[in-house]
Amino acid sequence: MTSPATENPIRYFDHAASSWPKPDAVIKAMDLAMRELGGNPGRGVHELALRTSRAVFEARGACARYLGVPDARDLMFVPSCTAACNLVLKGLLRPGDRVVVGSMEHNAITRPLATLAAAGVEVVVVHADPTGFIDPDHAEKAVAAAPTRAVICQHASNVTGTIQAVGDLADIAHAHGAVMIVDGAQAGGHLSVDLGSLGADAYLLSGHKGLLGPQGIGLMYLSARIDPDPLVEGGTGGAFSLEEGETAERPERYEAGTLNTPGIIGLGAGVGFLGEHGEELRRLELELTFRLIEGLAQTPGVRVLGPPTGVERVPVVSIVHDKLAADEIAFALDRQARIACRPGLHCSPWAHRTVGTLESGTVRFSIGHGISVADADYLIGSLERVVASH
Numbered sequence: 001m002t003s004p005a006t007e008n009p010i011r012y013f014d015h016a017a018s019s020w021p022k023p024d025a026v027i028k029a030m031d032l033a034m035r036e037l038g039g040n041p042g043r044g045v046h047e048l049a050l051r052t053s054r055a056v057f058e059a060r061g062a063c064a065r066y067l068g069v070p071d072a073r074d075l076m077f078v079p080s081c082t083a084a085c086n087l088v089l090k091g092l093l094r095p096g097d098r099v100v101v102g103s104m105e106h107n108a109i110t111r112p113l114a115t116l117a118a119a120g121v122e123v124v125v126v127h128a129d130p131t132g133f134i135d136p137d138h139a140e141k142a143v144a145a146a147p148t149r150a151v152i153c154q155h156a157s158n159v160t161g162t163i164q165a166v167g168d169l170a171d172i173a174h175a176h177g178a179v180m181i182v183d184g185a186q187a188g189g190h191l192s193v194d195l196g197s198l199g200a201d202a203y204l205l206s207g208h209k210g211l212l213g214p215q216g217i218g219l220m221y222l223s224a225r226i227d228p229d230p231l232v233e234g235g236t237g238g239a240f241s242l243e244e245g246e247t248a249e250r251p252e253r254y255e256a257g258t259l260n261t262p263g264i265i266g267l268g269a270g271v272g273f274l275g276e277h278g279e280e281l282r283r284l285e286l287e288l289t290f291r292l293i294e295g296l297a298q299t300p301g302v303r304v305l306g307p308p309t310g311v312e313r314v315p316v317v318s319i320v321h322d323k324l325a326a327d328e329i330a331f332a333l334d335r336q337a338r339i340a341c342r343p344g345l346h347c348s349p350w351a352h353r354t355v356g357t358l359e360s361g362t363v364r365f366s367i368g369h370g371i372s373v374a375d376a377d378y379l380i381g382s383l384e385r386v387v388a389s390h
């Protein structure tokens with residue numbers, strides 16, 4: 001998508017970091033929330049508090065319907081996917097537990113795991129192939145080798161766009177008495193996710209990426225099979241004020257403190273937009289992703305990472321160049337062509353180690369709402385010019 005009203009607009013290829021621009025419906029809903037929904041949800045009996053509670057209830061219902069969550073109370077609002085990853089891992093795992101984790105994980109998973117490993121959790125890594133895919137048979141061998149508390153895997157990679165067979169991994173986890181934890185940060189909004197049937201016991205999402213909400217809001221789904229300890233305790237409003245410890249009731253158990261009401265309402269509008277336009281958007285994203293994979297690979301010296309064209313992935317395309325550094329390319333694209341993309345490790349050193357780009361990093365182009373065929377072709381032409389001019 002282009003920034004409005006300039007002759008040389010920004011072409012924004014950084015949706016995997018945060019989607020932009022947001023649909024008008026999201027901006028309007030947040031404007032309304034700030035103007036008319038000023039009460040504190042769950043706290044108070046006056047009209048504004050009740051109206052705000054209702055809006056939060058409706059946004060939760062919209063998110064639950066969009067993600068196929070059978071009981072909306074199992075879907076919690078959290079500040080970010082990172083916060084949810086910390087909560088689930090630290091709230092669930094105890095010294096002596098063993099976990100099996102994919103090698104493509106983001107720091108949102110690997111850093112809490114490193115802390116837990118130092119405290120005595122055994123972390124077993126299953127290595128993905130060079131396209132970033134984890135073979136479920138390899139995962140099964142790792143899980144079957146010893147009693148395992150959890151299998152942890154992202155749904156889609158923020159480096160290569162690779163989609164993991166998380167449903168199969170969940171079956172494997174359950175067959176061996178483990179629970180399945182899925183980092184869905186890059187899948188939400190880009191893949192159809194049905195949490196009623198997927199088999200994940202925890203599914204963690206950013207609100208501000210493919211779900212098209214604002215920054216500062218995320219979602220945490222928990223199945224009835226798990227009950228991690230909350231990391232934050234305090235006021236939850238409503239009927240639970242007399243309880244000495246945190247209530248066992250969901251969603252309140254994991255939502256202590258005043259909620260990010262404008263963020264929640266914006267996220268509700270984002271999933272509402274996806275309910276109407278999501279399928280059409282997904283088709284376009286895939287078409288443009290394949291167009292980029294093929295087009296970018298034509299530039300001399302460029303190698304495209306991840307699954308080959310034709311294999312479904314989320315709309316993330318990472319490249320390396322045999323001579324130019326990733327940040328040189330990204331700076332040149334920004335300065336010469338006003339193309340926004342991201343160079344480096346994308347907070348995912350494990351993934352880069354897996355696909356062999358830990359030293360170089362990659363230049364990542366990621367697509368979403370508002371990108372057109374013309375934008376994709378402009379990027380392909382601009383990369384060619386940048387490489388030719390060096």
Ligand code: PMP
Binds near residue numbers: 080081082156347
């Ligand atoms: N996991 C993955 C795969 C991600 O790409 C990201 C965001 N880069 C996160 C987790 C963390 O998301 P957030 O920054 O929204 O907490």
